[in-house]
Amino acid sequence: MLTVKSLCVDAHETRLLDDINFNLGSGECLCIIGESGSGKTTLLKSLQGMMPMAEGSIHHGLSDDGVEHIYQPGQNYLGLPGVSWVMQNPTAALNPHQRVGDAILEGLYSARLSKSEQQTRLRSALQEVELSEELITRKPPQLSLGQAQRVCIARALISRPNMIIFDEPLSALDAVVQKQIARVIDDIRQAHGLSYLFVTHDLGFARAYADQILLLRNGKMEACQRADDFFANPASAYGAELIDAAAILGALEQPAELSEEIPRLEAGQ
Numbered sequence: 001m002l003t004v005k006s007l008c009v010d011a012h013e014t015r016l017l018d019d020i021n022f023n024l025g026s027g028e029c030l031c032i033i034g035e036s037g038s039g040k041t042t043l044l045k046s047l048q049g050m051m052p053m054a055e056g057s058i059h060h061g062l063s064d065d066g067v068e069h070i071y072q073p074g075q076n077y078l079g080l081p082g083v084s085w086v087m088q089n090p091t092a093a094l095n096p097h098q099r100v101g102d103a104i105l106e107g108l109y110s111a112r113l114s115k116s117e118q119q120t121r122l123r124s125a126l127q128e129v130e131l132s133e134e135l136i137t138r139k140p141p142q143l144s145l146g147q148a149q150r151v152c153i154a155r156a157l158i159s160r161p162n163m164i165i166f167d168e169p170l171s172a173l174d175a176v177v178q179k180q181i182a183r184v185i186d187d188i189r190q191a192h193g194l195s196y197l198f199v200t201h202d203l204g205f206a207r208a209y210a211d212q213i214l215l216l217r218n219g220k221m222e223a224c225q226r227a228d229d230f231f232a233n234p235a236s237a238y239g240a241e242l243i244d245a246a247a248i249l250g251a252l253e254q255p256a257e258l259s260e261e262i263p264r265l266e267a268g269q
């Protein structure tokens with residue numbers, strides 16, 4: 001559904017991304033990993049139209065119309081249609097003065113729906129992220145960080161996107177809440193056949209949930225592999241180093257029975 005070919009991005013005459021290639025299939029999760037400064041956010045920004053392409057092309061097929069849209073340098077590119085975003089810091093992503101229900105409904109900005117359909121969508125989005133309806137009248141300062149991130153995910157989901165792009169959505173959360181929300185995120189993908197582009201530093205998450213791994217270093221692709229291949233036989237020595245380091249830290253020990261171990265909380269944490 002999304003193919004990126006030979007993508008290059010420049011800023012101030014410096015090449016920030018060089019020859020990036022990947023293909024994200026419908027319903028797949030591609031995790032983008034790499035050390036700080038490797039170009040992960042720059043890649044997301046270029047897909048969002050916030051940083052122009054210098055070279056290459058972005059091919060995007062929408063499941064609704066079945067037509068492939070091709071974006072190339074020089075076009076007035078405003079980002080991928082039908083794609084929602086969830087950012088790293090839920091506190092910064094939410095207006096502290098806006099009620100939770102209104103914040104989630106903001107995700108419907110371009111849809112013309114009746115009030116009753118909006119309320120149906122709102123209730124359904126709250127259920128998907130396992131948040132109690134009682135929270136809709138609260139404001140973000142009255143939420144835990146985990147609840148606030150669930151609100152952001154509900155806001156991304158309510159427009160019924162084809163794809164969600166996540167920029168380190170778990171990194172502001174503690175370990176238990178990370179696992180709860182990781183499971184919610186994966187449940188949503190499976191329920192709706194959504195495609196995910198997921199930036200993370202967490203190799204444990206990538207191993208548990210990714211179909212593909214894109215490893216960046218200094219703006220270049222070190223590896224782009226099926227996740228099982230990457231963890232068994234990484235295509236780069238740097239990838240092998242990262243996997244070894246994560247293994248030493250115990251970060252790859254993801255229990256297969258994750259969903260049984262992590263309690264589902266009625267109101268979400």
Ligand SMILES: Nc1ncnc2c1ncn2[C@@H]1O[C@H](COP(=O)(O)OP(=O)(O)OP(=O)(O)O)[C@@H](O)[C@H]1O
Pocket residue numbers: 011012016034035036037038039040041042043
């Ligand atoms: N607008 C810009 N102009 C010049 N350089 C930039 C610009 N945006 C990013 N960079 C540089 O590009 C490189 C990649 O930055 P980027 O934010 O994409 O890294 P990252 O992998 O997302 O890092 P982190 O994991 O810390 O968020 C960095 O060296 C950064 O300083």
